[in-house]
Amino acid sequence: MPAAKISQNTAPQSQPARSGPAQPRTQAGLASSLRIAVGRLNRRIRNQREDDSLTLNQLSALGILERKGPLPVGELAACERIRPPSMTRIVSGLEELGLAVREPDQVDRRVINVRITDAGKARTAADRKRRDAWLTHKLRDLTPDERERLRAALPVLEKLAGL
Amino acid sequence: MPAAKISQNTAPQSQPARSGPAQPRTQAGLASSLRIAVGRLNRRIRNQREDDSLTLNQLSALGILERKGPLPVGELAACERIRPPSMTRIVSGLEELGLAVREPDQVDRRVINVRITDAGKARTAADRKRRDAWLTHKLRDLTPDERERLRAALPVLEKLAGL
């Protein structure tokens, strides 16, 4: 099957072993490499979903509601660093699934508080485990040193991400 | 303007200072935190583009073409860990901008080799600098220790991302 080798006819591809990413010595190099790695890793994570599982946003929003209690749509959007209309859509999906409910605020009737339901809490734990299964598995394949590096860098990533 | 405080009426929000994300002690916790951080950081990076700049994918594809020379669409897609149809669209965009050209392979006329043009090379350097400006700036605001943690973790992130 010659088809698989055709690129060698036209592409230089001098050192087959040197396929790794560039080495970031400068600060701009670090930024560039980090940008690429984060983009690809995010794509891979996003694709690891089974058909009936919640989307990343649904899961993330439920997590916040679980940790912080009921929140207005706008604040929930701010937590996720997205705009209110986007959060409205996510909340609508959650409400249709019965995982969250909208409750008009008693004090200021412009705001709609979103609360996670018991079904939502039950679903979150199970779903998060499935959702993270791929990544957890990948982490298990790392060396302890590599895991430690990730753990050490995580707060920095979160800082860059705006918490 | 009391409107901004309304959430305090309904949300617990006991400790204002404890707004940081959960501490990942377990491996699943690490996976979860990493997933969320990577997702948000990616979103922030992606949004830092000026109107006339290339998209992340266009920039990334051009970078590969610049480093590796002309490649068939399918291989280019494999490098980016995306499917061929997605790469077709990216290449079409680049071709419209005159930054890359499609060249039917001489040997196997099913494959279309993609080559970066001189205009593409010129554009890449300038654009990448602008593109990374935000992240570079953020990196500059970190402490040397934080930067070092990122640098140490970068190879691990790249490994997880599949290079």
Add this chain to the structure above:
DNA sequence: TCTAACTCATTACCTTTGCTAAAGGCCAGT
């Protein structure tokens, strides 16, 4: 008090970016 300006959520619509399925052209082995 009553009106003007503001705020919150939502609706409507658009964009980007990925996917799968299927079509069309091309290659190779039987």
Add this chain to the structure above:
DNA sequence: ACTGGCCTTTAGCAAAGGTAATGAGTTAGA
């Protein structure tokens, strides 16, 4: 010369984000 397989592309779908405009509710000032 078929038949099956491979590479690209087209067509259509879904997720996830955005802006602009609308409607309802609130606040502040004349």
